[in-house]
Amino acid sequence: MIYLDYKDKRPIYEQIVEKFSDLIVKGVIVENEKMPSVRTLAMELSINPNTIQRAYQELERSGYIYSSAGKGSFVSPRSDFIRSRHTEVTERLKAALKEAIDVGVHREIIETIVNQYLEGSK
Amino acid sequence: MIYLDYKDKRPIYEQIVEKFSDLIVKGVIVENEKMPSVRTLAMELSINPNTIQRAYQELERSGYIYSSAGKGSFVSPRSDFIRSRHTEVTERLKAALKEAIDVGVHREIIETIVNQYLEGSK
Amino acid sequence: MIYLDYKDKRPIYEQIVEKFSDLIVKGVIVENEKMPSVRTLAMELSINPNTIQRAYQELERSGYIYSSAGKGSFVSPRSDFIRSRHTEVTERLKAALKEAIDVGVHREIIETIVNQYLEGSK
Amino acid sequence: MIYLDYKDKRPIYEQIVEKFSDLIVKGVIVENEKMPSVRTLAMELSINPNTIQRAYQELERSGYIYSSAGKGSFVSPRSDFIRSRHTEVTERLKAALKEAIDVGVHREIIETIVNQYLEGSK
DNA sequence: GTGGTCTAGACCACC
């Protein structure tokens, strides 16, 4: 379900956060579905439970999951995080656009790229 | 000429690299212009010369500047780095677009954002 | 009669205690009225009877209910707990006021908030 | 500077967060002042550095301090956290008021308490 | 020296 990339220089817990938030955003894991337990996932990835714990903690802070001791961790209802995710993503888009313009990429090139992606998503 | 942001989580040397690469890309510092010496810049920013040294190394590795022993560091000719910078920036733009679409941001919203920035740059 | 919030970080037994103590304080359940049996409530909420048991123990310890073996649990006479509940609640109010003042919230803002709530309760 | 209460059932890291946020809010520690290093504070309190780390991480997330590897942790400018602190504190006040009213504390008593504190702060 | 990450192993309350 999840693979780690040890060549990636980002911390492991961050990779896990990214993987799961993706799965949740894309609807692969759905509302109120149970997340793998801290211990089992730790064994599966053969890393320390504390690292998983840290990742789950971040996922909870961002509203992707909720946990309750003794029961487990579960995926949050979509409405709880979808808004923040949108603004986060559009902020990144704005930054990328600003940088491209600053660096002097021609407007036509930017338009072409944007249109490609917008067409592809229809 | 350069200000440091201590609340920025990135290493200081990386901030310096970013600041100078920006200045160079935007043409504020031009081809073959002399970079401030490691020692004077270190004093100006009151940080360790090693940190400046490290930043200059990175700038050289990325092709933004070249150094000649005993004389100092100088800005590279534009053609040496401008292309790589462009592809780097457009890659980031593509990634941001893909993610926005994946997450389900409406096409109209993306178009509006893009147009805003393209208009602003005219 | 009672709903659980699984996103609440507090233990379930504590939520149950809070819900019932509220119902009792507000007079929804009255003196000497019988509490639902541990088993039926456990089934209704589909949780472990031990959890209900624990909640009832706490309620008894706090003086909200009393139980007699073989007969069930019953709501205590109001006078038994109402005083302690009042002091508890006013202590919390004092703490909140002190903190607001310490942090530097303007007196006018505090007054406005207080008046809003006092008006609303008329 | 900081004392731990081992009878307190809250986690240690949370106590530390509370102590420092108080010191910062009350201006005992001022803008850009250096926080004790993770290791020295750990030794002083004779607890594990990880626990301090966790506390500092929370303080940073809440905007009270900022940290940079290799340099240390520092108190944020007041403007960075004062707003969030105010809303947090007024929310707590509102909750306390609501509860007092729900439980049936007389309006006159609430008014008396509020006036006491408001007078005391003049 | 600093903060940040990770492991190994333990204990706790809750369910």
Next chain:
DNA sequence: GTGGTCTAGACCACG
């Protein structure tokens, strides 16, 4: 069984 906290000790990049 679950998540949550804590300790002990290690390694890393940064300054």
